[in-house]
Amino acid sequence: MSEHTMRAVTIDGFGGPEVLTAGRVARPEPLPTEVLVRVHAAGINPVDWKTRAGQGMAGLQTLPLILGWDVSGVVEEVGFGVTTLAPGDEVYAMPWFPRPAGGYAEFVTAPSRHFARKPASLGHAEAAALPLAALTAWQALVDTAGVQAGQRVLVHAAAGGVGHLAVQFAKHLGAEVVATASAPRHAWLKELGADEMIDYTRQRFEDVTGGIDVVIDLVGSQDDTAARSVSVTRPGGLVVSIPGGVPERLSLLAGPAGVRTSPFLVEPDSPALATIAGLVDAGAVRVEVERTFALEQAAEAHRLGEGNRTRGKLVLTVTG
Structure with a gap:
């Protein structure tokens, strides 16, 4: 194949995984x-399939589009x-976000200072x-929250990609961590x-x-989770609403409740x-990869991810 081309997964119009x-x-x-x-591996995130469907960051993209930021x-x-x-340097990054980065491809370009050297202890799939x-x-x-040791931090959707890392970071910062997740995830999250x-x-x-000081809300309006979080937050506490x-x-x-x-x-x-x-x-800190897919299986990976039952992350393997 020509050195001027590369393998990639593109979309010409917004819609389903197809x-x-x-x-x-x-x-x-x-x-x-x-x-x-x-690119050796590309991570998949909810913003990917939301953008693909015409939601999320779709308004900032130009078609045809190569999805992927990790x-x-x-x-x-x-x-x-x-x-x-x-x-020869091994690196990882979330380049350009929210502008298109083109991660579902064999090569990406971005400013050098968007990248950092990847964790030496991880393979590319985990790093991505x-x-x-x-x-x-x-x-x-x-x-945003400036979490301090001794504070109580509530993480909603704690078993997901962001959630399981938020649990670990909050614990690293010395916080007491309260996590919401389905029962089968509890033992794993306690380990984290x-x-x-x-x-x-x-x-x-x-x-x-x-008595919560900081809520990391990864659910939002669904089931009124964001608003319901006010009643468990101390006056002066903070609800960080992410989605x-x-x-x-x-x-x-x-x-009226004095909650920020x-x-x-x-x-x-x-x-x-x-x-x-x-x-x-x-x-x-450790990262959980539930499953990897070949680059050409991106549609299958999106279908699985949209089911919102993933423990940790899904990843596309691209090179190597």
């Missing part, structure tokens, strides 16, 4: 300050001015599962550091917990990725 098409497209070239990375791979080439990376989910959890807990488990399929969390911003009902209830709210959107952050890699290599 719009994901494997083929060959032009290979990108790095501009000054950018690197060309040969990548792990090896630097193939560096553009003029790059001094922090060199060909980290960036978007780990940065979401880290930035929400550290930068959860102190108090709530089976959301059998209990309403507001009936069994309280879709702060719902109107949350805003209406939070003010914050919308949230993750950003590329190579210093945080470097910190997270250090925690992983030290054994303080």
Whole structure:
């Protein structure tokens, strides 16, 4: 095959998983300050299938589109001015978000400082599962909420990609962690550091917990989860509402209760990725990959992910 093309999964129009098409497209070239990375694995996130369906970040994309923001791979080439990376370096990243990054492909280009060296203890499939989910959890807990030791942190949807990392980061920060998940996930989440488990399929969390300082809400308006979180949050506490911003009902209830709210959107952050890699290599944090798929199986992976029953992350293996 020509060195000027690459394998990729593209969409020509928004819709169901069937719009994901494997083929060959032009290979990108790095501009000054950018690197060309040969992608070994690409993580899959809910924003991927929401965007594919015309939701999520769809309004910021241009068709045809290569989905995917999570990548792990090896630097193939560096553009003029790059001094922090060199060909052969193993890196991982969430480049460009929310602009298109083109992760479901053999190569991506992005500014060198969107990348960090991948955790040395992980293979590419596990490393590719980290960036978007780990940065979401880290930035929400550290930068937005400023979680302190001794605080009580409630993580909704704790068994998911972001949730299982948020549990570990909150515990690392010295917090007491309350987690909502179905009962089969409880033992695993306790291994990751959860102190108090709530089976959301059998209990309403507001009936069994309280005194929460920070809520990491990964559910949002579904089942009124965001608004219901106000009743378990201390005055002065914070509800970080991640999917879709702060719902109107949350805003209406939070003010009179003295509870703060914050919308949230993750950003590329190579210093945080470097910190997270250090925690992983030290054994303080681990990432769960439920299943890997070949690049050409992207549609199958999306169908599984949209069922919202995944423990941890799904990953596409691309090279190697």
